[in-house]
Amino acid sequence: MEYCENNVSMESGPTEETIWTTLIEVLRLSHQEREIFKKSVLGVQKKLQNNRNSEIKKLKVQIGNTKETISLIEERIEEKEVEKISSRGKAKSIQSFIDKLHKELDKLSNELLGMENDLITLESDNLWIHWIQDYQNNMNKLLTLDPNHRIEVIRKYIKSIKVYFDSETRKHRLDLKFKLPLIGDGFKWKDSLKKKHGYRLFKGQHEKVLYLDSKQMRKTRSDKKSKEELIVV
Numbered sequence: 086m087e088y089c090e091n092n093v094s095m096e097s098g099p100t101e102e103t104i105w106t107t108l109i110e111v112l113r114l115s116h117q118e119r120e121i122f123k124k125s126v127l128g129v130q131k132k133l134q135n136n137r138n139s140e141i142k143k144l145k146v147q148i149g150n151t152k153e154t155i156s157l158i159e160e161r162i163e164e165k166e167v168e169k170i171s172s173r174g175k176a177k178s179i180q181s182f183i184d185k186l187h188k189e190l191d192k193l194s195n196e197l198l199g200m201e202n203d204l205i206t207l208e209s210d211n212l213w214i215h216w217i218q219d220y221q222n223n224m225n226k227l228l229t230l231d232p233n234h235r236i237e238v239i240r241k242y243i244k245s246i247k248v249y250f251d252s253e254t255r256k257h258r259l260d261l262k263f264k265l266p267l268i269g270d271g272f273k274w275k276d277s278l279k280k281k282h283g284y285r286l287f288k289g290q291h292e293k294v295l296y297l298d299s300k301q302m303r304k305t306r307s308d309k310k311s312k313e314e315l316i317v318v
Contacts, residue, residue, distance in 0.1 A: 100297060104259070105235050106228070107295060108242060113224045115267040116286055118198075119217075125202045126216040141207050144200060151197045158190050194264045198241070242267075244291075259295040268293050 112118050162183055169179040205223070227238065247260040270289035275282045 100259075101232065101235070103295060103297065104239065104243075104246070104261070107261070107293065108239060109224055109228050111263070111267055111293065112227075112242070113221070115270055115289075116272045117265065117267055117270050117288070119220055120272075120286055121199050122202050122206075122220045122223075123216045125199065125206045126219065128203070137207060141204065144204050144207065148197065148200050148204065151193055151200065155190060155193050155197065158186055158193070162186050162190070191264070198265070201241070257297040259297065261293045261295065263291050263293070266291050 165179055165183045165186070169176050169183070172179065230238065242263055242265070244262045244264045246262070249258045249260070250256075251258060266288040268290040270287060272284045272286050274280055274284045
């Protein structure tokens with residue numbers, strides 16, 4: 086999270102709750118997430134007829150390897166960002182390489198979300214519920230997830246959270262940047278008169294802005310204290 090320069094902090098509890106409920110609502114409405122979940126359910130149901138335990142073991146290895154690769158790429162990006170600052174003459178070529186790393190990172194993040202959804206479905210005790218209801222049930226479970234475990238889910242979907250303070254309105258603004266374009270995504274029928282032909286998904290936005298009112302703020306004596314009280318992503 087990036088911090089704003091001000092002497093007003095936010096209550097960590099209400100702030101985290103606002104971020105959490107916003108994330109769940111985005112996921113609940115996202116057509117891309119529902120499509121991934123649907124394909125996971127339908128695909129997994131077929132796989133379960135063969136060897137469920139084998140699929141779970143294999144999937145966990147793939148998830149582990151993908152997470153490791155993502156971590157390596159993120160470290161590489163950080164290294165190149167530092168190198169770009171110290172080697173201004175090569176800044177352009179370095180930035181080009183960084184852009185390629187970000188592209189690969191986005192691709193792997195998308196694949197990871199799909200694999201994790203597959204794993205949730207495989208390990209579910211009730212796999213034969215209609216997929217739409219199953220998806221809503223999963224969202225409801227996430228909504229009541231213990232606060233100590235929410236940060237892992239937030240990091241799974243949200244890339245960064247920037248905080249600004251408007252001294253005139255006395256409100257904090259949170260800019261949430263998602264790893265995938267889930268904000269306001271949707272679908273369109275290929276033929277509205279013949280829906281059996283299927284539909285196409287279209288992407289949404291990566292960013293969503295939240296405003297916190299005065300009830301979620303309080304005066305502090307130092308910037309340092311203010312920073313410590315905020316959730317860090």
